[in-house]
Amino acid sequence: MAYFLSIHPHLRARALIRITFLGAFIAWLVLIFSDVTILFSDIRGLHPDIPVWLPRLMFDLYVLCLFYYYKFKIEKEESLNFTDLLWRVFATGLVATVVSLGLRLILFLLGDTALATNILFTDVIYHINLALFLSFLMAAFTSWKRLILYQKSKWLIRVWTVFEFTLLFALLYDSLNSGTNGTLSTIIAIMLGGLGLVLSANMKWVAYLNFKQKWTSLLLLVLAFFYLGYFFYTTTRLADFIGIQSTSFLDFREHTFSLSIFGFVMVYSLFSFLVILFNLPTSSVFEQKLEEVVNFQRISQSIQTEQSEESVYNILLESSVSSVFADAAWLEIKSVSQEDRLFTYGISEPETKAIQDHIINNKIKGALDQGIDKTKNLSKHLGSLKGARFRSLLSFPIVVKGESIGTLAILKELPDGFNKEMTRVVSTFANQAGISIENFRLLEEAFQNERYKEELKIAKTVQKSLLPENLESNGDFDIAAFSQSADEVGGDYYDTIRINDHKVALIIADVSGKGTTAAFHMSQMKGIFHSLAQQELDPREFMVRANKALVFCLERGSFISAIYFVLDSENGEITYCRAGHCPVLYYTSATDTSAYLQDKGAALGMVKNMTYCNMIDVYKIKYQKGDVMVLYTDGITEAKDSKGVEFGYENLEQTILEVKDKGAREIQEHLISKLFDYSGTDDINDDFTTMIVRFK
């Protein structure tokens, strides 16, 4: 048994089917042998060598084996549908009947020979027929069980269990007492009859058959009646024949069990037959309901499976037409950006236009315009249109995000072709289609956003490449820089360029605003820097020309703040010009003091006319070994802590003084880590950049 449990359930079921079949067969063989022996002994007036209860026990065993055989074969087989179940019953009956008829043929061929009239031979024939009959009954019983317990309730399962156990009790009781005369037998029979009738009222499965399946089921049930009748007649005849000569055989007519199960199968078949028959005229309604559900699902699922809005529209058209048995339909989708689109089903475009024009010409208010929010029955207006084949018209708005995006019109050739029910169904469809289209558009948007994100990522790498990888340095100074953007792309810029063997140009710039626009201007600034710096311009001239170039590139309200430096190592001098940028922090090692350089200068791109050159000035500083020049953008001084207090100029100065003797890289790293500590996050909500020049 342990072995059985461990193997695959499918194989186990097959093994069990074989075992139960074998069990039934063996039980049946023993039954025949013992019954014939007892009958033989009785006729000869001998005492039988085997106990008289043996055939009855074997009969019980046979029935139980059959019960389990069909339990595994029919009850557990989940793939069977209702007609399949009926077909199984029919097939079992057919095989049984064919075998039985074959025996009849043999008997007929034997004629009136001694063998044919031999009571023992008749007993064997009787037993074969009885076995076939019971096999058919058990198959039907198991199938009916499945039909009855379809959509079961707890209560129904309880009733069924009681019914099954009562049958088992009847089976065992029969084998203990021969004869149906006992009071208990009558009680059992009445009980089984009552339970059987209650159970026979469960016919829910019939509703799920379509028209064709109902006809098939009726046919199969009629044939089942035939089998039942045939077997009952045959076995009764044979039992009568034997009964005349002896009563010492297993007479099924004395069994409450056999009679009860026959009665039950018969009653349920009859009920099913009648219920199916009377359900035939209404089956089209059920089918229609089912189709509505299926169509509804199609529309809902179209969003996942279909590639375009058009598919949703086409499915909507088809579904609406088939659900209300309409002859034609059209769908008009209005859109702002594109031309109006028209989808038709069973109607040509010119015909559609003719009807639309007719309605518009007759000034039927709100008929097919987009503003309507209610379903309209416009059938009465069609009467006045000459040459139109349609006599009924319903129109529905399709609403997406509370806005009507189109109209669905359903047409019928019959006058008054739409009832309230149909109107409701199609308006539900239209609503669902609206939801599907909305979902579809949302999905498209999501895809679009995803694409933008990808493009921003690319922009980010492109912009990263705009910032220099290596900064100029020479024996006099080292430069270290750090930059981070709040968004994917930012507007901060720094760069260096070698003008000649002793001059290096430096720039730090901040474009107003952030994000993509700022990034574009930043790349312009890079172009300007690289083209102007190489011309060995005086810083003022650089700014004036840069301003001139930028004034016409920047949009209204945008500007760029910048500082341009020329570091000359020949005479140890810094020449710079500030254009509205944050003041430079300069640490002088000789006096061990630091200060923000106070100077004037307006940002680039603000002033169009030539007065700009008066708004800036050029300043010169002599640098010495150990000096530190700190360049930064306002993202650093304006970085906020958790309370919203800005980092500020004093903090910046203090931070630099802490590491004034270190190299450029260390100073820069110290400043950035301080800044992150201060803000409590490394996700500062602005672009920020710093550039440290350390003289040595």
Add this chain to the structure above:
Amino acid sequence: MVQIKRLQEDGIDTLAVIGEIDASSSIELDLSIAKSVGEGFKKILVDCSSLEYISSAGLGVFMSYIEEFKDKGISMVMFGLNEKVANNFSILGLADLLHICSTKEEAKQLVNELSV
């Protein structure tokens, strides 16, 4: 977030800017000034005494009107800037381009003088 209250007296339109002006709220400031200009005011005062912070985008808004004001003969005077805001203006070099006073009386006087 920013809140802008407008008050008209003696042909002077006073815009009281309350709160912070960043990239998104600068649009509101722009709209208010544009409205004032559109209504034909030649004297505009900007009350910055409740302006806590102004970003570069906000500064850009003031800046963007400089040329237009010059062309239309409109004079704008700002007053009551706190230290930080004033610093932002001066760093950018806007202090030279815009008229900035400390009190409302001074601002009123200046705007009247300018428009003569």
